[in-house]
Amino acid sequence: MADVAARAGVSxxxxxxxxxxxxxxxxxxxxxxxxVIEEMGYAGNLSASSLRMQQTxxxxxxxxxxxxFSAELLKGAAAAAEGSGYELLAHSGGDxxxxxxxxxxxxxxxxxxxxxxxxxxxLDARTVVPVVAIDPHYGPNRLPTIDADSxxxxxxxxxxxxxxxxxxxxxxxxxxxxxxxHLREAGYRNAMAEAGIPVDxxxxxxxxxxxxxxxxxxxxxxxxxxxxxxxxxxxxxxxMRAMDVAHEFxxxxxxxxxxxxxxxxxxxxxxxxxxxxVRQPMQSMGAAAMTMLLDLINxxxxxxxxxxxxxxxxxxxxxxxxxxxxxxVEPALVVPAARGAVDA
Amino acid sequence: MADVAARAGVSxxxxxxxxxxxxxxxxxxxxxxxxVIEEMGYAGNLSASSLRMQQTxxxxxxxxxxxxFSAELLKGAAAAAEGSGYELLAHSGGDxxxxxxxxxxxxxxxxxxxxxxxxxxxLDARTVVPVVAIDPHYGPNRLPTIDADSxxxxxxxxxxxxxxxxxxxxxxxxxxxxxxxHLREAGYRNAMAEAGIPVDxxxxxxxxxxxxxxxxxxxxxxxxxxxxxxxxxxxxxxxMRAMDVAHEFxxxxxxxxxxxxxxxxxxxxxxxxxxxxVRQPMQSMGAAAMTMLLDLINxxxxxxxxxxxxxxxxxxxxxxxxxxxxxxVEPALVVPAARGAVDA
DNA sequence: CTGTTAGCGCTTTCAG
DNA sequence: CTGAAAGCGCTAACAG
Numbered sequence: 001m002a003d004v005a006a007r008a009g010v011s012x013x014x015x016x017x018x019x020x021x022x023x024x025x026x027x028x029x030x031x032x033x034x035x036v037i038e039e040m041g042y043a044g045n046l047s048a049s050s051l052r053m054q055q056t057x058x059x060x061x062x063x064x065x066x067x068x069f070s071a072e073l074l075k076g077a078a079a080a081a082e083g084s085g086y087e088l089l090a091h092s093g094g095d096x097x098x099x100x101x102x103x104x105x106x107x108x109x110x111x112x113x114x115x116x117x118x119x120x121x122x123l124d125a126r127t128v129v130p131v132v133a134i135d136p137h138y139g140p141n142r143l144p145t146i147d148a149d150s151x152x153x154x155x156x157x158x159x160x161x162x163x164x165x166x167x168x169x170x171x172x173x174x175x176x177x178x179x180x181x182h183l184r185e186a187g188y189r190n191a192m193a194e195a196g197i198p199v200d201x202x203x204x205x206x207x208x209x210x211x212x213x214x215x216x217x218x219x220x221x222x223x224x225x226x227x228x229x230x231x232x233x234x235x236x237x238x239x240m241r242a243m244d245v246a247h248e249f250x251x252x253x254x255x256x257x258x259x260x261x262x263x264x265x266x267x268x269x270x271x272x273x274x275x276x277x278v279r280q281p282m283q284s285m286g287a288a289a290m291t292m293l294l295d296l297i298n299x300x301x302x303x304x305x306x307x308x309x310x311x312x313x314x315x316x317x318x319x320x321x322x323x324x325x326x327x328x329v330e331p332a333l334v335v336p337a338a339r340g341a342v343d344a
Numbered sequence: 345m346a347d348v349a350a351r352a353g354v355s356x357x358x359x360x361x362x363x364x365x366x367x368x369x370x371x372x373x374x375x376x377x378x379x380v381i382e383e384m385g386y387a388g389n390l391s392a393s394s395l396r397m398q399q400t401x402x403x404x405x406x407x408x409x410x411x412x413f414s415a416e417l418l419k420g421a422a423a424a425a426e427g428s429g430y431e432l433l434a435h436s437g438g439d440x441x442x443x444x445x446x447x448x449x450x451x452x453x454x455x456x457x458x459x460x461x462x463x464x465x466x467l468d469a470r471t472v473v474p475v476v477a478i479d480p481h482y483g484p485n486r487l488p489t490i491d492a493d494s495x496x497x498x499x500x501x502x503x504x505x506x507x508x509x510x511x512x513x514x515x516x517x518x519x520x521x522x523x524x525x526h527l528r529e530a531g532y533r534n535a536m537a538e539a540g541i542p543v544d545x546x547x548x549x550x551x552x553x554x555x556x557x558x559x560x561x562x563x564x565x566x567x568x569x570x571x572x573x574x575x576x577x578x579x580x581x582x583x584m585r586a587m588d589v590a591h592e593f594x595x596x597x598x599x600x601x602x603x604x605x606x607x608x609x610x611x612x613x614x615x616x617x618x619x620x621x622v623r624q625p626m627q628s629m630g631a632a633a634m635t636m637l638l639d640l641i642n643x644x645x646x647x648x649x650x651x652x653x654x655x656x657x658x659x660x661x662x663x664x665x666x667x668x669x670x671x672x673v674e675p676a677l678v679v680p681a682a683r684g685a686v687d688a
Numbered sequence: 689c690t691g692t693t694a695g696c697g698c699t700t701t702c703a704g
Numbered sequence: 705c706t707g708a709a710a711g712c713g714c715t716a717a718c719a720g
Contacts, residue, residue, distance in 0.1 A: 011690070045395075345697065366699090691720080
């Protein structure tokens with residue numbers, strides 16, 4: 001800006017006024033300065049101006065990392081922000097603990113005027129800027145929130161497997177801090193209970209949504225003597241890793257092992273075979289979060305919690321269990337039941 | 345930071361030293377300050393620190409808007425940046441002219457240490473920070489660049505339609521400022537020429553990749569008395585809008601009208617029927633760009649231009665042209681040919 | 689109408 | 705080892 005001022009023969013203050021369209025500058029001066037700005041291709045430094053003004057016209061989308069799920073949310077949020085007059089800044093803070101608080105503190109207040117947080121886990125208190133959470137942590141939560149009906153979705157997925165004849169159904173859980181992860185496990189357990197199938201604790205595992213961890217857990221499951229005939233994973237990425245491991249073991253999916261995921265990220269339908277999964281409307285969720293954020297900023301009153309419907313999408317990774325395993329497994333199931341302890 | 349200093353009973357200078365791990369602070373003071381930081385959940389203001397330091401550990405991905413294409417690039421770039429020690433900031437500057445220069449000026453120098461630019465059109469000169477372009481503008485270009493082989497991809501798409509028996513093939517062009525858009529049109533024209541099919545100029549249209557514009561152009565094409573039997577669109581989004589318009593007109597895709605896109609964004613395979621398209625390896629392109637940027641920053645010498653292969657993906661939107669149109673059109677084609685001018 | 693001045697939150701000399 | 709002071713690029717009062 002100093003360069004522009006020097007070239008135009010005015011002070012930086014004057015340039016600043018021109019840039020921000022403030023009153024009190026002679027028409028000729030405005031034109032002169034604008035000419036120089038054009039010619040030099042000057043554009044103000046965002047850090048400096050936002051630091052000074054204590055406000056911006058930028059909204060943030062804060063994620064732990066840019067994976068398929070957050071990318072879908074981003075598309076939806078961007079579409080909703082279109083025409084709002086705000087620019088968008090998406091920030092990935094790295095997966096380390098407390099990224100949400102850290103990102104928000106680093107960007108909030110100056111750089112961004114508000115934020116959409118994706119799967120935050122360590123945040124609840126009042127924040128510096130308006131915030132909307134997508135799929136946040138388990139437990140009491142005062143943040144305006146968008147999420148999907150994970151419980152029902154998980155029930156549907158599990159019922160689908162049960163209706164195909166599966167009894168030994170493993171559950172690859174997500175991150176226990178997330179409300180959605182809890183609900184998916186609860187939905188699984190509920191569907192099993194309703195069908196009168198005892199849940200074998202050895203088949204309920206946690207992956208923290210880390211693909212390598214999912215692979216490891218799946219290997220352990222498939223090496224069991226009474227291996228499961230189906231796996232329900234709490235998200236698509238881990239489900240797809242489970243598919244990879246099945247192939248490692250020489251098992252055909254779905255003939256030898258059925259797999260269901262959760263989310264319906266674009267990659268799910270592109271897998272071979274394409275993944276049966278529970279769809280959450282990610283782009284709509286992103287858009288809803290952005291709309292809610294905009295409302296918050298503009299002081300529009302509204303219901304601060306939106307839960308969206310999920311939908312089972314049956315594709316190529318689920319079918320009846322292999323006959324030899326069904327018959328081989330049934331007796332094993334009967335023994336503990338006979339002890340009267342399992343069939344809750 | 346002042347709050348932390350006050351609470352710890354030290355100066356802000358000392359807090360700063362602790363935060364940045366500078367030498368020359370008593371061990372006890374360090375621990376005291378760190379305790380307070382922890383307790384207060386303090387995290388430094390990115391604008392302020394980067395403004396002062398004139399450098400950051402953040403890399404930018406600058407796009408006009410977050411649509412499916414840039415979202416895929418983003419996933420790839422994020423994967424490549426993993427473990428590099430850099431955080432990522434994706435910025436959408438709004439679609440207005442000159443967004444690339446503007447975004448770069450506003451973020452560069454202070455906020456970000458380097459940037460990947462997606463489809464920039466008004467940038468060439470030396471920039472403040474290292475920059476890598478993905479799919480940049482037409483004409484001489486000194487920026488390190490990643491792009492896909494649009495020419496060959498467009499040829500393959502057009503040949504595919506020709507081999508199915510299509511002769512009246514429309515081309516929905518992209519943004520003429522982009523090199524890739526030129527190459528796609530050139531590939532189309534080349535394939536037509538090789539097959540000895542004259543290109544009807546009325547069938548070659550521009551959409552600027554604006555969906556609504558694509559819809560409008562498609563309507564015009566479908567209202568022609570000699571309407572095309574196939575449309576090759578320069579990207580998937582416009583191709584999908586063309587599908588919508590075909591349905592408006594009561595035309596079945598592909599029976600009445602074949603359509604081919606370009607990109608293979610996730611949405612393409614999810615369309616009904618799923619879109620035949622030319623795949624560019626978007627995630628790999630994003631990763632390659634990020635790797636190149638990292639090399640640039642670290643002073644690693646390497647070839648500054650990478651062109652990636654494309655691949656025709658035949659799905660559900662292409663088939664033979666309807667019989668009545670083939671026979672109806674042939675004579676029209678013969679007349680100008682008889683004049684000896686067209687069959688170049 | 690224009691320029692001088694102070695200060696946004698932070699880091700970095702440089703005295704104490 | 706610690707703190708006072710200057711300054712990063714910008715904007716908002718306020719004088720001139």
